[in-house]
Amino acid sequence: MSRGFRWVGGSRTDTPMGRGLSGAMYVEWEKPEGPGSSTPVVLVHGGGGQGTDWLGTPDSRPGWAPLLVERGRSVYVVDRPGYGRAAGTAPEGEKCGPAPTLEMTAGIFAAGADPRHTQWPGPGGPDDPAVVNLAASSASVPLDQAAAQxxxxxxxxxxxxxxxxxxxxxxxxxxxAGWLAAAARPDLVEAVVALEPPGPPFLNAPQMGLSLDWGLTSAPLPYEPAVSAPQELREGSTWTVPGLRGLPVAVVEAEASPLGGGAGAVADYLRQVGARADHIRLADHDVRGNGHGMVLELNNHDILDVVLRWLDSVGLSS
Structure with missing residues (x-):
């Protein structure tokens, strides 16, 4: 196998610590021996997380990145600007919300109160070592989500x-970020797998600093007919996103997640704007007991198998 890292984008700036990068993305990549898959996979972390969320689990099992490489896929793991190994690249003066607390992290990933949530690698709650580790590796989210996205x-x-x-x-x-990239450059995106994306469409969650003004995003999406202001999208006309037309999309929902309730509505909206979207409920595939942090959980390999079978079904097998 071969592996390495690179920086993508950004600009050189002067900081109190010397010369630095602003707005750059960190990318770690790994390729299997031999030709591997003709279609690489790019893994994009969520919220205040970082790329290492794809590398391993809190109990030291392999994450999705090494599992995909074992299955013959070339993998690119990103740290979005301002997070993880790109923590120092956030634009100077960017305002962020409060840092994630143990209680907040537990509430999202492992509250320990739902008897259906059996796959988290720990007892759950703010004192759970797995929750403590996850909170320690998390960062606050920019308040200007439109600019960040x-x-x-x-x-x-x-x-x-x-x-x-x-x-x-x-x-x-x-x-x-995935919706925006796919809509702008459909020639470069073969498919999107969205694990519990924010939703339902047009979600307004001020407590999270999030407003999906453009349906799926806070930043403008290129609709057709052209939309000059997001409020037009609520006025009853039929809108499409040409760049998403025909794009295979899987929206994945876990059984015991507090944030999975909007997945079906997101899939419906994607079909409305032109994508070939499937709503995948893990429980329907006999993959049970998962929460929002499904890629970190005890059966993360089973969830990956569901995703890979879906990729096979849309013609993107290894």
Whole structure:
């Protein structure tokens, strides 16, 4: 196998610590021996997470990145600007919300109160070591989500321009960057797998600093007919997103997640704007007991198998 890392986009700036990068995305890549898959996979982390969420689990099992490489896929794991290994690249003066607390992290990923949630690698709750580790690796989210999503989408496009067409797998708040990149450059996105993207469409959640003014995103999507202001989208006309037309999309929902309730509505909206969207309920595939952090959980390999079978079904097998 071969592996490495690279920086994508951004600009050189002067900081109190010397010369630095602003707005750059960090990308770690790994390729299997031999030809591997003709379609690489780009993994986009969610919310305040980071690329390492795809590398391993809190109990030291392999994450989706190494599992995909074992299955013959070339994998690109990104840290969005301002997160993880790209933590120092957030634009100077960018305002962010509060840092994730143990209680907040537990509430999203492992509250420990839902008897259906059996796959988290720990007891759950704010004192759970797995929750403590996850909170320690998390960062606060920019308050200007429109600008952050647009920046993330632009960086994904730059990455795709250098590696060629790929499958995007996004988690949670990483999904808007995926929608924006796919809509702008459909020639570079073969399919999107969105693990519990923010929704339902037009969600307004001020407590999260999130408003999906453009349906699936806070940043403008290129609708047809052209839309000059997002409120037009609520006025009853039929709108499409030409760049998403015919794009295979899987919207994945876990059984015991507090954030999975909008998945079906997101899939419905994607079909409305032209995508070939499937709503995948893991429980329908006999994959039970998962929460929002499904890629970190005990049966993460079973969830990946569901995703790979779906990719097979749309003609994107290894």
């Amino acid at each position: 647009q920046r993330d989408g632009d960086r994904l496009i730059e990455l795709l321009e250098s590696i060629g067409p790929a499958v995007l797998i996004t988690h949670s708040l990483g999904a808007p």
